[in-house]
Amino acid sequence: MVIDPNTVMATLRADGLAVVPGVLDIATCSDVVARLEDVLVRRSEQGMFCGNAEYQVLYNYFMEDRALLPLIAPDIVDQVMKAAIDDDYVLISPSARNRQRRTDFQATSATSGIGWHIDSRRVGGMDPVVLRPSPIFFAIVVLDPLGPKNGATEYLVGSHLRYERPPDRDAKHEDRRVLEAEPGTIVFMDSALWHRVGPPSTERRWTLFNMYGPWFMKPYFDFSTMFSSDEADRMPPKYQQLLHYDSRPPRDHTESTITLRRVREAEGL
Numbered sequence: 001m002v003i004d005p006n007t008v009m010a011t012l013r014a015d016g017l018a019v020v021p022g023v024l025d026i027a028t029c030s031d032v033v034a035r036l037e038d039v040l041v042r043r044s045e046q047g048m049f050c051g052n053a054e055y056q057v058l059y060n061y062f063m064e065d066r067a068l069l070p071l072i073a074p075d076i077v078d079q080v081m082k083a084a085i086d087d088d089y090v091l092i093s094p095s096a097r098n099r100q101r102r103t104d105f106q107a108t109s110a111t112s113g114i115g116w117h118i119d120s121r122r123v124g125g126m127d128p129v130v131l132r133p134s135p136i137f138f139a140i141v142v143l144d145p146l147g148p149k150n151g152a153t154e155y156l157v158g159s160h161l162r163y164e165r166p167p168d169r170d171a172k173h174e175d176r177r178v179l180e181a182e183p184g185t186i187v188f189m190d191s192a193l194w195h196r197v198g199p200p201s202t203e204r205r206w207t208l209f210n211m212y213g214p215w216f217m218k219p220y221f222d223f224s225t226m227f228s229s230d231e232a233d234r235m236p237p238k239y240q241q242l243l244h245y246d247s248r249p250p251r252d253h254t255e256s257t258i259t260l261r262r263v264r265e266a267e268g269l
């Protein structure tokens, strides 16, 4: 299927959310889910953070299984993020999330995503404002059928244009919508959209929440510690860009006075 990134952008700008079905095939989704379940077991056995018995969260899901790394960079995600942010955009936070009530899982760590919120940023000191336009966007990769019965993301259409935080995380919004999507769908979301995770069910619903931002924004994690320098050198250039290898500050002024590698190389520095 040919997807026009301009059409996706128009919907994303107007509604704060755009759904693109059929990006991944079903076999790929099943394979990814099986791999995530393996990562969950491994982290759980080692006592690492993986959320709780109602919401399992795996940050940096590709750490133990490099076969999951390409999920940070599907073509349509690259096209939309370039249009939404800029050509040098980076990955800010990758997490895999399963809003499932499970009896095989004992961890009790609190997770993000509960209650109405935005994921954009505010600046302004004593009179803070939400950044406008949004510098941060999500690509949500749907891996299991997602809908109102299994804790899908709830959201308010167009609420990103308020550029405000929801004043009440527990408010009842009668006009809320629930994300419904088949496996293989990618959902683009403006980080200023008011949203929350739905109530847990016993049904599995793995999704990837990949958050992207401009190159000068700090990632949630230091990706450079997750890869050897050999592995980083062998990565496709797009992965190097997304994992901040192209926008790490130089060691000091004797190495360079410019942070962004694309600019450094263009200027021969």
Ligand SMILES: [Fe+2]
Binding pocket: 113, 117, 118, 119, 195
């Ligand atoms: Fe969120």
